[in-house]
Amino acid sequence: MEPHVLVLGGGFGGLWATRALASAPVRITLVDRTNHHLFQPLLYQVAMAGLSAPDIAAPLRHILRRQRNVGVRMDEALAIDVATRRVTFAQGTLEYDYLIVATGSRHAYFGHDEWASHAPGLKTLDDAVMIRRRMLEAFERAERESDPDVQSEWLDFVIIGGGPTGVELAGTLAEIARHTLPREFRRCDPRKANIHLVEAGPRVLPSMPESLSANARSQLERLGVRVHTGRAVTRIDDRGVLLGDQPIVARTVLWAAGVAASPLGAQLGAERDRAGRVKVEADLSVPGHPEVFVIGDLASVVQDGQPVPGVAPAAKQMGAHAARAIRNRIAGRASAPFRYRDYGNLATIGRMAAVVDLRGLRFSGAFAWLFWLVAHIFFLIGFRNRMVVMSEWIWSYFTYQRDARIIIGRERDARD
Structure with a gap:
């Protein structure tokens, strides 16, 4: 019987590993908590009402429908x-001959799990829908509020974390408040919204060169975002945050700061780093278990003295490498060590504003924004997704409208 490869996780790492084994003499079972693959780099656009959930996700069964050796x-x-x-x-249970663990990461609140109800993070489509609901409801509550002080609290937003997700959330929210909503409200003025972006480190986008980091901050501030760096949040509650000893009153707080590895990594019997990532061998296998591979955000890989970042390109490359290593194991060949190829970083701030670092080729502004658009459309899964996203972006560019501004579902809100 052909060896059974069990893949845990249908994200970038798990999906790319599965695809890379399409012609291998193996049986594959891909298991995920959801039925879809999510294009996470655009998840913030669902949270900010620019796109709908199906625009950035596709059913795993549909993606893999032509691959005969895999079951989902x-x-x-x-x-x-x-x-x-x-x-x-x-x-139930499943046995395996080879195991690929690609279960990713989750939110981490640095020992303050009680903050989660006040400051939701962004990892899944459910998270995006909840954040979109909270954001839109904040403007709705400001509209019906007669007390100007309380109305101001509903029009103030705090985003914690100055990485790409935090920067993209802050810039997009500022554009919504300044350009999309003003003509639609009568009692409150969305243009009076204050968006605070908080980063404990010395600068936003710390993974990028200092020049691009400074450029991103400048572009955010031109949009009206208030950027706070060098101070950590010490408290979050239903009325806002405490930044050092400075209170920022805001009814809507979003978390884009810490992440921790999936708890499944603790069950592999291997050493882990401070974030819970598994320290793997050079070929991404678990020490003492050459049949088990850990990839993506769950893997701790150091290359040239620097950790491999937890980004989509790294997860894709790890998935393809793990698949090659399994092919080599089956054929009785040795596996080469994994080598991450860094093609650069990019982040969008808002309309005609982005920063791009392509291994030393650095640029920002309108051209960087166009480059960001093309890159993300190119890497989307599925022809339909690309066409829908492109048409939505064109429509939004010329009209400033965001057609996904529908509030659905309800939750027990810590701000009530």
């Missing part, structure tokens, strides 16, 4: 037993 299962992995080569799920 929607389930949640609960435990991994590397001794018996068995994984326990919410609905």
Whole structure:
């Protein structure tokens, strides 16, 4: 019987590993908690009402429909037993000959898990829909509020974390407040919204060169975003945050700061780093278990003295490498060490504003924004997704409108 490869996680790492094994003499089972692959780099656009959920996601079964050696299962992995080569799920168990763990990361609140209800993070489509609901409801509550002080609280927003997600959220929210909503409200003026971006480190976009970081801050401030750096948040509640000893009153707080590795990594019996990522061998296998591979955000890989970043290109490359290593194991060949190829970083701030670093080729402004658009459309999964996203962006560019501004669902809101 052909070896069974069990892949946990249908994100970039898991999906690219599965595809790379399409012609291998193996049986593959891909398991994910959801039924879809999510293009996470555009998740913030769903949260900010620029795109709808189906625009940036596609069913895993549809993506893999032509790959005959793979079966897809929607389930949640609960435990991994590397001794018996068995994984326990919410609905049964599966045994494997080779295991690829690509379960990613989750929000981390630096020991303050009680902040989660006040400051939701952005990792899944459910998170994006909740953030969109909170953002839009804030303007709705300001509209019906007669007390100007309380109205101001609903028009103030705090985004914690100055990485790409925080910068993109802050810039997009500023554009919504300044350009999309003003003509639609009568009692409140959305243009009076204050968007605060908080970064504990000395600068936003710390993974980029200092010149681009400074450029991004300048572009944010031109949009009206108030950027706070060098001070950490010490408290979050339903009325705002405490920044050092300075209170910022705001009814809507969003989290784009810390992440921690999936808890499944702790069950592999390997050493982990401070964020819970598994320290893997050079070929991405778990020490002592050459049949188990850890990839993506869950893997701790150091290259040239620097950690490999937890970004989509790295996860894709790790997935393809793990697939090659399995092919080599089956054929009795040695596996080469993994080598990450860094093609650069990019982040968008807003309309005609972005920063791009392509391994030393650095530029910003309108051309960087166009480059960002083309790159993200190119890497989207599926022809339909590309066409829909492109048409939505063209429409938004000329009209400033965001057609996904529909409030759906309800939650127990910590701000009530």
